[in-house]
Amino acid sequence: MKKKIFIGTAIVLLGLVTLAAAGALGLYLWAARDLPSFKEITDYNPSLVTTVYARDGEVLGHFYRxxxxxxxxxxxxxxxxxxxxxxxxxxxxxxxxxxxxxxxxxxxxxxxxxxxxxxxxxxxxxxxxxxxxxxxxxxxxxxxxxxxxxxxxxxxxxxxxxxxxxxxxxxxxxxxxxxxxxxxxxxxxxxxxxxxxxxxxxxxxxxxxxxxxxxxxxxxxxxxxxxxxxxxxxxxxxxxxxxxxxxAPLEYTSMPDPSWKTGAYYLEEVRRWLVNYMSRENMGSMGITLDRYGEDAVYESGLHVYTAVDLDHQRAAEQAVRDGLIASTKRRGWRGPIKKLAPGEMAEFLSSQKDVLQKLASGEWVQAVVNKVSDSGAEVQFGNFEGWIPVKSMSWCREPDPKKAPEQVPAVSDARKVLAIGDVVWVSRADLDAMDDKDKKAFKPSAEGQVPLNLEQEPVVQGALVSLEPPTGEVRALVGGYDFQKSHFNRATQAHRQPGSAFKPIVYSAALDAGFTPASVVIDAPVEYRFGGRVWRPGNFENEFFGPTLFRTALVKSRNTVTVRIAERMGVDQIIRRAHSLGLDAEFPRNLSISLGSVAVTPYNLCEAYTAFARGGTAVEPRMVLAVKGAWGDDLFMSAPDVREAISPQNAYIMTNILEDVVQHGTGWRAKVLNRPVAGKTGTTNDEQDAWFMGFTPYLLTGVYVGFDQLTPMGRFETGSRAASPIWVQYRQAVEESYAPEEFPVPPDIVHVNIDLATGKVADGTGGESKFLPFMAGTQPMTSVIGAVPVGGNETGVSASPLSPEDLFKQF
Structure with missing residues (x-):
């Protein structure tokens, strides 16, 4: 009996075990019927932050989802x-x-x-x-x-x-x-x-x-x-x-994210380049296999991107552009308050302001509302504080006179002509330590506890700065506008604007190879071109003309009529070929207006063209991204200087020598403050719509552009010399000490001859201003006057590739 019970129990237990095993197997098969593959985890590839580094390893910014x-x-x-x-x-x-x-x-x-x-x-x-x-x-x-x-x-x-x-x-x-x-x-x-x-x-x-x-x-x-x-x-x-x-005490603080602060325009340009570079087609053509491409790769692949930006340069460049644009907008006078508040709106406005005193102390501007005005100044409120804006701080609010420079117009002497109660304005804290005793008295508060303030105005005019080292092409700083947070449009790389006279060095470089020399004499006089009842009369600034003029002097003094005559005599085709050999990628029409910089280019591209002068004949492509590595350190991109032959070393040296004279004796005079060899050229277009200064040394080339986004005159006196070169100078003064002074090297086959600047003859010591000018060996003058050299034509200056009347008037 016991045996039967044991056998029965064993059978039941076996059955239960079998059922349990079958149930477990069934449960397992049921659960495993649609399991995802886990093997992708073994190749762990999460969404990671891409980090962009400055040249010294400091983080410029991050891209991530x-x-x-x-x-x-x-x-x-x-x-x-x-x-x-x-x-x-x-x-x-x-x-x-x-x-x-x-x-x-x-x-x-x-x-x-x-x-x-x-x-x-x-x-x-x-x-x-x-x-x-x-x-x-x-x-x-x-x-x-x-x-x-x-x-x-x-x-x-x-x-x-x-x-x-x-x-x-x-x-x-x-x-x-x-x-x-x-x-x-x-x-x-x-x-x-x-x-x-x-x-x-x-x-x-x-x-x-x-x-x-x-x-x-x-x-x-x-x-x-x-x-x-x-x-x-x-x-x-x-x-x-x-x-x-x-x-242990716990102190909670977040590591600052530098993204979109210093170098925001530089960072955005790197981002755009990365998205394009990391395309499937590009990676595939190089045999690089990635799980992500394009924007996904940039925002998810954890790339390490090494750039050429120098943050000291970048900060200096941003401050210089900001200060220059503020100065430019003040020269055009007061545009009026940001807005006007009714009495019942002031309390709400003031209560919404946070950390205003701290912002002022750090150099930021804040908005303030005017609550009292007298002839001597205005009392304002911001947050829980009061401030005083003396009329001296409003001197720039003068009404512009198109016939006079701003400093020739009487300054504002009554604050009531500028501000009224309820006006909301920008203010900055006045730096009393930088003032003399006389100015300090003007900023003395009208009541105890008031903060001394300056009246400010945000610029509408925009600008750009590009700075690169010619030996390598590495871009040390790039600024694309006044404030990246308010406008992402990068005027350094995306704005195509007429360079005006900043294009002339390209014309004169082509002319050197077409037979002209620094001592060639060309007539500076009114010139007129007619076609079908239309007339084009290129003129000089202030419509002054100086008669027979040396080739060198025409560029130093930026004489338009001489430049047009030179372009006509050698033919615009040679100018176009020279522009393209220097790296300008614009389409140039066959008309004489291109010699005066009528074809729009970007500041970034014009800097590339100027590298041929700074490098002694070879041009180098600007480089922002130096290397890209994957999340695990694998090399995805490595750059090297992309150098190409552009002009002869002799041509480059002669042009650079003349452009040094532009700084010493011409419109680039502000750059003399560096007290070291500097070459440069200003540029100003019709009605002062665009202002440029391109300046360089052997170790650093910097281009500056200023202008409204919509083609609008900036004012009669807003030239390249006044609007653009001060920005250049402020930036370069901030970074120049990191470089040793360096002369432009003299290549072989250059001969220096002392030339009478009035006649173009070899100076004989009998009087008149003279200067040693460089010449390509064999082209230097001997004793006779070097006239306007005919090129492929005759003394009347007929071009070797004459323009048709239709071509002549295109874009005039």
Whole structure:
């Protein structure tokens, strides 16, 4: 009987085991029927931050969709890893991907609660959930999660899995992974964290919002103490370490993100270049295989981009452009207040202002509202403070006179002619330390406690600056406008504007190869071209003409009629060929107006053309991006100077020598303040719509442009010399000391001859101004007058490639 009972029981148990096994197998097959492939996790490729570096390694900015920085396990403190394990999965290095005890414990709690409250997931399961499965809370998802976790552990090591987890986990504050979180909460890199700080981060995965240190510091502290307690219980830290960490003060601060601050226009240009460079076609043609292309690669691939920007140069350039544009707008007088407030609107306006005094102290402008005006100045309010704007600060608010330079117009002497009660205006803090005693009296407040202020006006006029080193083409600074936050349009690289006389060196360079010399004499007199009742009369500035003029003097003094005559005699085709050989990519029509800079170019492109003069004949393409590396350090792009032959060394030297005279004796005179060899050329277009200054030394070439975005006259006196060259000078004064003075090297086959500047003859010492001028060997004058050299024609100056009347008047 007992035997039968035993056999029956055994059969029943076997059947139950079989049914259980069959049920388990069925459950497994059911759960595994549509499992995603986990193998993509083994090639971990998360969305990472692309970092852009300046030339000295300082960060210029970041591009990202998820703020995540990839770090290796050996770059993290050991206690950081243990803190996360203590908080999330203490048995991580012992279990095979799932922790049965933890699952059972969670199941019991969920049954008691009547719903799913606790998951019991291991770190491996959390990775599966975040990378492969949905976040829904269900037993089916948990089963799939467990199956995939077990499989994953057979493909990856524990260290690989924890590395993925610590780089991928979301920790609040838009931070993914421990490196981003360390920067967001403690302003540090992950390898700089203390045990106390690491425990705060380890407490975040359970509920990043609930334990956010900024919003809920008490909850964050309680969670930190829990993590440290778990580490102590596991014997991963000593009692002394625990006590020290518990008592350590926690200072929460975010590491500043430099993106879109200093160098914003430079950074945006790098971004645009990267998006284009990382295209599928481009990468494929080089045999580079990437999971992401174009914009996705830039924002998700964790690239390391090394640029040529020098942040000292960049800051100086931005300040110079800002100051120059403010000065330009003030020369055009007062445009009026930003807006006008009714008495009932003032309180709301003032209450909305924050940190105004701190902003003023740091050099920023703030808006203020006028509450009282007298002839001597205006009392204003900003936030909870009062200020005083003396009438002296309004001297520039004069009404412009188109026939007079701004300084010739009487200054404003009554503040009531400028401001009224309720006006909202920009103000800056007056720098009393920089004033003499007389000026200080004008800024003395009308009442106790008032802050001395200057009246300011934001410019509408825009500008650009490009600065590069000719030996390498590396762009050290680039500014595309007054304020990137208000206009992303990059006038350095995207604005095509007429260069005016800044184009003339290209004309004169072509003329040197067409038979002219620095001592050639050309008539400076009115010239007129007629066609079908239309007339073009190119004239000089102020419509002055000087008769027979040396080739060298015509460029130094920027004589338009001489330039047109030279262009007509040698033919515009030679000018066009020279422009293209120097690197200008514009389309040039066959008409004489191109000799006066009528064809629009970008400042960036014109700087490239000028490198041939600075480099002694070879042109170099400007370079902003020097190298691009992948997230794991693999080389994706390496640049080198792209140099090409453009003009002869002798041509380059003669042109540079003449352009040095432009600085010493011509419109580029402001650059003399550097007290070292500098060559340059100003440019001003019709009605002063565009103003330029292109200036260079052997080691640094800088181009500046100023003008309205819409073609609008800036005012009769807003020339390249007045509007653009002061910006150039301010920037160069700030950076010049980092370079040793350097002469332009003299190439072989150059002969210097002392020339009478009035006749072009060899100076005989009998009188008159003379100067040693350089010539290509064999072209120097002997004793006779060097006339206007006919090129391919006769003494009347007929061009070797004459223009048709139709061509002549195109774009005139």
């Amino acid at each position: 998820e703020r995540r920085f990839l770090v290796q396990l050996d770059e993290m403190p050991d206690f950081l890893v243990k803190a996360f394990l203590a908080a999330e999965d203490r048995g991580f290095y012992e279990h095979p991907g799932i922790d049965v005890t933890a699952i059972f414990r969670a199941m019991v709690r969920n049954i008691r609660a009547g719903d799913i409250r606790q998951g019991g997931s291991t770190i491996t399961q959390q990775i599966i959930k975040r990378l492969l499965l949905t976040p829904e809370k269900s037993y089916e998802r948990k089963l799939k999660e467990a199956i995939l976790a077990y499989r994953l552990e057979s493909y990856l090591s524990k260290d690989d899995i924890i590395t993925i987890y610590l780089n991928h986990i979301y920790l609040g504050a838009r931070s993914y992974g421990v490196e981003a979180a360390a920067r967001s909460y403690f302003g540090k890199h992950v390898d700089e964290l203390s045990l106390a700080e690491a425990a705060v981060l380890a407490g975040l995965p359970q509920a990043p919002s609930r334990y956010d240190p900024y919003r809920n510091p008490q909850s964050a502290k309680a969670r930190q103490e829990y993590v440290l307690g778990q580490m102590l219980t596991a014997d991963w830290i000593t009692r002394e370490e625990y006590d020290e960490a518990i008592n």
